[in-house]
Amino acid sequence: MSPRRAAVLRDGGERSLREHLIATAERLISERGTAGLTVRAIAREAGVADGVLYNHFADKEELLAHALKAHVRTVERGLVALPEPGAGTVAENLRTHIRYGLAMHKGILPAMAGLIGRPEVLARFADAGEPGEDWRDRLLGYLAAERELGRIAPGARVEPAASMIVGVCHEAVLALLFGGSPPEPDVDGLVATLLDGLSP
Known part of the structure; x- marks a missing residue:
């Protein structure tokens, strides 16, 4: 470990330099968004030379994709827990998911807004996750599990739902x-519409 790296990670416990760079980029994204975020700014904040990033990531896009994933997880940790299949009522569970x-x-909109013109970062972001990790996958898994439990119709098409x-x-x-001003979502109306097609 180089002296520079040792200084950067002195208080980082077991965190690797790669993890330190992702955490630094995530913090900058949370504080400043992604628009105009440069390799130099990330490196300076992380306390390393600019080129160090390329020892751990193929390019800036890969680092940003991992930092965005970490940012989404941070936002999700501040939200209510998602319901387990079989608990409560399907209607209330769907309201919670919505x-x-x-x-x-x-919560993640400010970070994503700066990437509208950066499809390569968004593509890397989409590829960086594990199956079943994101909210849509968990929602789909929840609906499929409720179908298996018989709490929604056996033939319910959970993908369109x-x-x-x-x-x-x-x-x-x-x-x-x-x-614009977003329309106030009619959560109860959406749940009622869904249940019309999902109920056994």
Whole structure:
């Protein structure tokens, strides 16, 4: 370990330099957003030379993708826990999933807004996760599990149901992104519509 690296990680416990760089980039994204975020700014904040980043990441886009994933996880840790299949009622659980999705999207919007013109970062971000990790996957898993439990219809098409919920969350975020006033989502109406098609 170089003296420079040792100084950077002195208080970092077991955290690797790669993890330190991701955490630094995540903090900058949380504080400043992604617009105009440079390798130099990340390196200076991390206390390393600019070139060190390229020892751990193929390029700036890879680092930003991992930092965005970390930022999403940080936002999600501040939200209510998602319900377990079989607990409570399906209607209330769907309301919780919808409110969770709306809050999560609103929380990550500032970070994503600066990347509208950076599709390569967004593509890396989409590829950086593990299957079942993101909220949409968990929502889909929840619906499939409720179908297995018989609490929704055996033939219920859970993919379109999940797409409807995600679409409502995206609509609210896109309205904010383009400077409009997002419509107040009718959560109860959406749940009622979904249950009309999902109920056994």
